[in-house]
Amino acid sequence: MLRSYRDDFIKKCRSNDRYCTLVLYCREKDAAAVSDMVLFGVSLVVAGKGGEDRKQKNAAALIEELEHKRSIAAELKLLRLENDSYRSVNILKELIQSEDGALSEATHDFKAKEFNGKCVTLILILASEPALSGAENRLMKMLLKFKYAEFFCLNISADRELLFAVSDKIPYERNLRAFGEKMRRGIRLELGCDSTVLISIPSQNGVDLISAYKKFDMLEESRFFLKEGDVLVDRVAYTQKSSADENVETILMQVYEDIRFREFRKAAEGVKRTVKRIEQEGSMSNIYVRHIFIEILSRLSQNSDVMTTNENMEAAKYILTVPDIWSIEESVVALLEKAEKGKKNSYANDSTIVIDKVIAIIRSEYKNTSLTMEYIAQKVFLSPNYLSAMFRRVKGESINSFIKNYRLERAKELLKNSNIKVKDIASLVGFASDGYFATVFRKAEGISAIEYREQNSKRY
Structure with missing residues (x-):
């Protein structure tokens, strides 16, 4: 053929x-x-x-x-x-x-x-x-x-x-x-x-x-495409010439960000604002409007387990066939609210699993001076902002603070149980410089690392 x-x-x-x-x-x-x-x-x-x-x-x-x-x-x-x-x-x-x-x-x-x-x-x-x-x-x-x-x-x-x-x-x-x-x-x-x-x-x-x-x-x-007069024009060009303070495109960008960070309730409110704005502009094609909601549905499926694959397909078909935009809005908002409820019900278990993984990464890679929240977030497949909020909620401190304190604990063990030079200990536990290590150590313990060794080495 x-x-x-x-x-x-x-x-x-x-x-x-x-x-x-x-x-x-x-x-x-x-x-x-x-x-x-x-x-x-x-x-x-x-x-x-x-x-x-x-x-x-x-x-x-x-x-x-x-x-x-x-x-x-x-x-x-x-x-x-x-x-x-x-x-x-x-x-x-x-x-x-x-x-x-x-x-x-x-x-x-x-x-x-x-x-x-x-x-x-x-x-x-x-x-x-x-x-x-x-x-x-x-x-x-x-x-x-x-x-x-x-x-x-x-x-x-x-x-x-x-x-x-x-x-x-x-x-x-x-x-x-x-x-x-x-x-x-x-x-x-x-x-x-x-x-x-x-x-x-x-x-x-x-x-x-x-x-x-x-x-x-x-x-x-x-x-994206939308209708302007008798023809459909590129959505990007339309957005650039739009004089509205908040057009559909800007609202959608916020909706996508909310879904990405699993802020599903905020995303649902954004969907409602999107529909309202579409009605106000009154010039968007049927295919463009449906494409918007297909996009939202796709991002929701990527960031939550609210639907199975078959349910996702059925929801997409519904969006493409239902006659009016208000029915589409109602179904998408319902899915976002369901995702929000599911997030709350599973948050404790999910958070515990994720935090355990984060702590395991810190314990195994604390010597790496490039160990950052962004690096860890990439390892556990979450956004840095979302992971940061989750970690602080569960552990009561930031990831960076936890990393710093864990490094200090390892440093204190070496100070008490070895003759390794202080500047070498700093690099061994992941501090970028011995000067920064000295500052952090004094702030945390109230004394210098050398003084800490002198006071505690007598016990061993």
Whole structure:
């Protein structure tokens, strides 16, 4: 199927004398196919210049050169957008903008963006599994990824002709024609050049978005869109020009922080403020609003055990299908309140386990001068602020104070039971300098370390 699409596409584009860029997304197990398709996509740009002999020579040279860069090509599996989008972008840029060999043939065109009016960009998406059914759903899935478009140096024609093959189940030719008119209205996306892509969103099929969200892990990465007039515009640009003191974006950032630090009651209040602000602005698209709550749901599932995986999926489907925003608000607030109650019920047990781990880390690594609260928080997978509050609540002192006192106890043992020099003891128990150790010791004991040794060594 992959080869059939590729050959058909190459044939059509070359017969029309068009430059082309081909990008493929699919599952990690299909990484080899991804590499192959992207390499051919880049080769089309190179091979699309000059006579037929030169085209073939350029394409062959390109493939030969890239075969020597297997480590780079293998990393193209990141096009699946599982985690590190910036790394995948850099890989593509290295492939496209390389100054070496055959790739240099394409460099100028990509940098200068001087393609002619016949230029067509095709994004071919083959899901490799029947997670989504119907071409419109696949178009929506593509939308979720389109924030990466500008990074892939996409260009479209002067008359905004953009062709998509959006399904591996529906005949190729019919797909392109069926979406011909829809491409001219709907979402407005800037690609970092003078061209604008217009596509539509068939929101009635929104229930299937959850499959795309889950499959491509887009909850964290997707960019927000909202409706302004008759078109949807980039949420980031809208936020920058908003004159409101507290817009949806700023409220959401606080909600995300509250969830991260497990302040679920505060997060619930933030959700209510978000809904109120959405009503006041009155210009946000249905898909953007639902994306907000899917994002909140995702962060909640990452920071609490309030839901099982199946319950999380059901909640997400509910968000995508329920007809009004108030029902969504009610369900999300209820989940946050449930998480708050669960946090209180399990706090004692959870805290004891965490604090025991923290103390074990301190006891084993107190000699390390780089032992800090931030380091320990990373080891127990909690935020520094949250861990600090938990430790103080359970132990009655800060982590830094506990570390300092533990080091002092170890230092006193060495002062009493060894002849090690005081300055060496300071470094042995983790103090950064003997001067700081002397200051801390005198403040804690009321006497110097030397005096402490003189007074206590007589007993042994």
